[in-house]
Amino acid sequence: MDSQHHQDPEEFYVKQDRIGKGSFGEVYKGYDKRTQKTVAIKIIDLESAEDEIEDIQQEIQILSQLDSPHVTKYHGSYLKGSNLWIVMEYCSGGSCSDLMKPGVFREEYIAIIVRELLRGLEYLHSEGKLHRDIKAANILLSAGGEVKLADFGVSGQLSGTLSAKKNTFVGTPYWMSPEVIKQSGYDHKADIWSLGITAIELAKGEPPYAELHPMKVLFLIPKNPPPVLDGNFSKPFREFVSYCLQRDPRDRPSARDLLKHKFIRMAKKTNYLTELIERHERWKAEGGDRQDEEDRHSASDLPASGDPEDLWDFGTVRHAATVGRAQTQIHVSGPPLTWENNGTRRSDGSSDSSGSYISTHSSITVKGDLPPLPPSPAVSSRRSDQATVRHMPPDNGGSRRSNHTVQREPSDEYDDDYDDQYPDTYTTRAGSTAQLSEKMSHVQLEDDLPDTTMLDSVILPAISSLFPRVSSQEARVALSALQRAFTDAERIIPGVTMELVNEIVESVERVEDER
């Protein structure tokens, strides 16, 4: 058919060398046949992509509406078979994380880069959009030293999700703000936090906590005081970083305000940055990247501590990219569920007895004396709260795992939740009870939402990744029972998954220490 020709990317673009490979697919250098201009081409196989095509399309819609010298330009997207080609502006200078390989940047370069990033963020935020994945690896330099934000929207999302492994979309948490990790709703100030972390990364070569396991970092960031830039740096620089890294997003200045900061106002012209590109060239010429080439095969942009054989793919977390959708996330989370409030009484008399007698230290499960079922809206709101992590459209209150089938089949839906309504009790070792209840009250006080990040982003995907490795139906049933058990446990004991993982990580580290 004639129409097919208009869609064939090879009619317009020539694909050349591969310049990158990630969990999402591959990136090629290429050029536009009509203009001879160099472009970057991301190629993603939709057949193996985890993303819904609608989500990819949404992100392309967002990309197509951006036009700024501080943002890599989107040229178009084409389909060839099941391969999606996303054609973007090419930046020959490479990414800041590449350019850092010969060594960290001096403060004067960082000031220039950060100023340009702020300009890019000022643009994005004025458009009501968030980047959500600012880090050195996503900052590109053109040949002339212009700084461009890359890999947000479509690319950011794709890079985190189109992994060969299934359902593994825990992101690199090192750059994430406390509120993003806690899923308690966030806005453009989350980008400001990530910018502060990136400034530290550029100055020291790594973000804070880089030596720790990413899973551990997921709860250190919300728990600890914000990192500070220590070392031999100017006062304005250290102050700038501290402004970005304030725990309360409302205390962080906007991009526009930060552009007025002394550290930024002192920065030189962007063309000085070509010195970084030249330095990298020299370093390569001297053979500095030999080790690097070898590393590339084991791949991933993990910081040094990452283990490539990990079950998880810590590429990037995906989330909504616009402010609007970030807000949706807050709304769908719904009110806190009655069963999370330890000691909450139902109006129904029968439940009162069981509810109030169960002490937090015991391990009683009163099977015969269940409290009444909670109203069904609460059930569905909890479910869609989990689902937002997995990018389900907010308006379908589907099931917890098989959103695919349920969403298309409201008529077939049956309520399998009747067995979930255990009393508000939980089993813990006496020693950790205090910690756990502290955690729980923390969760309720802070945002009234269950923090299910660890469950949704680590445990369930990890179990999912085991499915392809087992061969019998029985084994698969066992695995899905395991997933259900975790989901149930998390509902009855909010925060338990996080605590469990905490325990595991701690014990793993102890073992390492002993060796």
Place this chain on the structure above:
Amino acid sequence: MNFFKTKQRTPPDLVRGLRDAIPRLDHGAPGGESRRKANEDISKNLQQIKAILYGDGDPLPELVAQLAQETYTTDLLHHLVVNIARFEFEARKDVVQIFNNLLRRQIGSRWPTVEYLSGKHEVIFAALAGYENEEVALNTGMILKEMLRHEQLSKVLLYSDQFYKFPHYIETTTFGISCDAFANLKETLTRHKPMVAEYLDKNYDRFFSSFTTLILSNNYVTKRQSLKLLGEILLDRANFNVMTKYIANEANLKMMMNLLRDKSKNIQFEAFHVFKVFVANPKKPTQIETILRRNKDKLLVFLKSFHNDKEDEQFSDEKQFLIVQIQGL
């Protein structure tokens, strides 16, 4: 000379200024000074109109009302959609924001812009025709999507001949635009369920002969998405009559059985969700039952090894159910 006072232009000034600037886009030589000036005026007026509508988060109701009225009396929305391709990049985005802001405007239970547009079908069709121009297709697509949220406007499109241009747009554009057109087709077919159910019932043949071309498309995404949408349409309770008709047709069953063997796993999976409806039907027409019975053994072998790696309990249950049904034939 007055450097300091910028006089506040009234909504009629702005709308008129904008409308007058549009024809000036044709004046003089292409790329010439007068065209550039016209574009500048358009961008400036659009910005000011947007400022009135969004007004730093606190728009003045009287000004907005005046502006809305002025756009209706001058048919500004139509002019904007028809000419959007000639505007500058940011001005196109402003058009979308202005259009959609006016569309969302509510006075009590009334939606003035929706009422206005339900008498101006050409605006809806102009937004649809935006898919003919790559440059603006995603802008006009957003406008179309906003209109389709309203049943009155969605109905106008669904009942028109232009509705049948969707497959053409989906098939002839590049990925991003094709997907956008598909999303709006889906919006038309799923948002206002009873209205759509009535339409599909009455226009069954025309609709499905058109829709089938999408299912049989050579384009991977079109095929996969339209199969998925078919599943959603058939399994929606509102479309019970349509489903009954669809699953009584042996050509449809054959098509699904072939798609179960498509080389793409995703397409196989989507086909499964349509195929299951044929099998699950407790009152299978003879022609359907004959085909299923004729393929009984093959189907059983096929289903037993079909997507066994799926970690989806509901899918496994459904597959098991189908196996039992087919065994019982």
